[in-house]
Amino acid sequence: MSNEVIVMKNISKQFKVLNRHEGLKGSIQDLFSRDYKIIKAVDDVSLTVNKGEIIGYLGPNGAGKSTTIKIMTGVLEPSAGEIFVDGRMPYKDRTANSENIGVVFGQRSQLWWNLPLIESFNLLRNIYLVPEKDYRNMLELYRSLVDLEPILHKPVRQMSLGQRTLSDILAAFLHNPGIVFLDEPTIGLDVSMKARIRELIRGLNEVKGTTVILTTHDMGDVDALCKRIIIIDKGRKIYDNDIEHLKSYFGSYRTLRMRLGDDSWVEQVIDEKKTDVMHVMQEMQKEHKIKDIQLQEISTEEVIRKIYEGGESA
Amino acid sequence: MEMKTAKKRGLSFYLSIYKKILAQDLKSKMSYRADFFISTFGMVLTNISGFITFIILFHNFPSVNGWDYHHMLFLYGFSLIALTPVQCFFDNNWNLRFMVRSGDFIKYCFRPINVFFYFISEVFDVKGLGQFVFGLGTFIYAWAHIGIPVTVVTVAEAAIFLITASLFMIALMNFAAATCFWIINSGYVMVIMFRFKDFAKYPSSIFNSVFRFIFTFLIPIAFVAYYPSLVFVTPDHVPLLSWLSPFIGSLFFFLSYKFWMLGVRKYDFTGS
Ligand SMILES: Nc1ncnc2c1ncn2[C@@H]1O[C@H](COP(=O)(O)OP(=O)(O)OP(=O)(O)O)[C@@H](O)[C@H]1O
């Protein structure tokens, strides 16, 4: 018995993209062109995911997050490397793999556009051959986690973006899959909807023990849900560890704010690996009177920004 | 690690899913009553105008290549019926290229069911039903006038030949739609392919040998009505191609399905 639900070994994915030319002459040229550019969307990534984890899969735009998820769900074949999801190779065995996963791609609803949500649920129950009793229990669980009534009988096309996202997440968990992939589920949502969606994901993960792979650009999602994060940049994995560890891994930054004699505030970001707070204050006191201080932890957001901006060696 | 064995999903599974989607879809369409009636009305008008054109054209030319007025009507009715399924059940092919370009197509690949089925089952076009009723009326009227006997055998034959004849147009549209997995301007391919259906209602013998060859072996539009109709219209000399048409139709459909699925596998799924 193993706890590893996803094992990826040296996975790469390359796309061959035609260098297009302009104009009519160009498009005729393109028909016969061999002028390709190779894009390495995922570059030699290895990772393992354990059962029941919620993993934040992060990286700047174009880093290769969605491509990785497409490989894990079996819709894309990796160019190189080995991948096992629940012991299967997803691309070779897409149908069997999809039995045990749920997927949400933010802003792309997978529900039947014209049908009320409850009818979409019903169809999914039939498609996944979910026993009646499990289905009822799941709906009960949903009711305990979110307010279902306002959306249950509404056609998806009439829903707000937030309601649609909520519905899509519920639909992804409906057949009680072992793993759920959420690609930017909170994109475009307001603060309170984001909070409800986070609560829902956490609730489902706790009750059902579902493994969740979450990509997002919102560090609020990460802080609320993930213990472990994986960061990729330009297709390569650059970080894979606990979120607490992250702050010290890339330097343990804190911001020291001091109120001086003239009541003005000055700020200094301190890397505690290099200098400590007391030292900075002492230096300051030589020239100024300090009336008050504040010490702020650097937010995940700021750390991530430093990493994205290339400060990984900081 | 526990391996769940893949669940069995056979023909009866797919039929029952299709029935459920269809019922739900119709229910929601009915709720847009005005839209529903206007589109049905539009379809009836289109059919009537097509029919009137046809009558004017052929009533004054009592015989075309040995085909008299009622034979022509039979062919016309046959083609309308055989062209109904592509319209009613496979209309979503028209949306394929948009979904592929935008990346929305990916959603069909996350379910443990056949991707082609899942995609095609999503749209049922009611408008095609008007054409069906119209075609059936014409077909029965012509059948009676020609004096084709009504026996278990002829009725069963009619059913089999009509159903398999419909596969040709479906397959052509599958091929045309699936080109979008490789080329950008696949819309033209679809429109051109769809235009060919207009040739289905004429006896192939009125075309010159080049077109006859094309419509038989390259773009087999002559199998939509002409070849299968010969089984009923000239029962004494039925060409071999007419008898083979159900098998050719099934094979052609199968190949188009394989081509469509190959496109899905080759496709890179653009879009985040
Ligand atoms: N089908 C494709 N064909 C060609 N290039 C692609 C394709 N899909 C993705 N790419 C490229 O691969 C790289 C990684 O894309 P991917 O969508 O995985 O990034 P991402 O991390 O999800 O970004 P975002 O945060 O913007 O969603 C990008 O440079 C993208 O342009």
Ligand SMILES: [Mg+2]
């Ligand atoms: Mg993405």
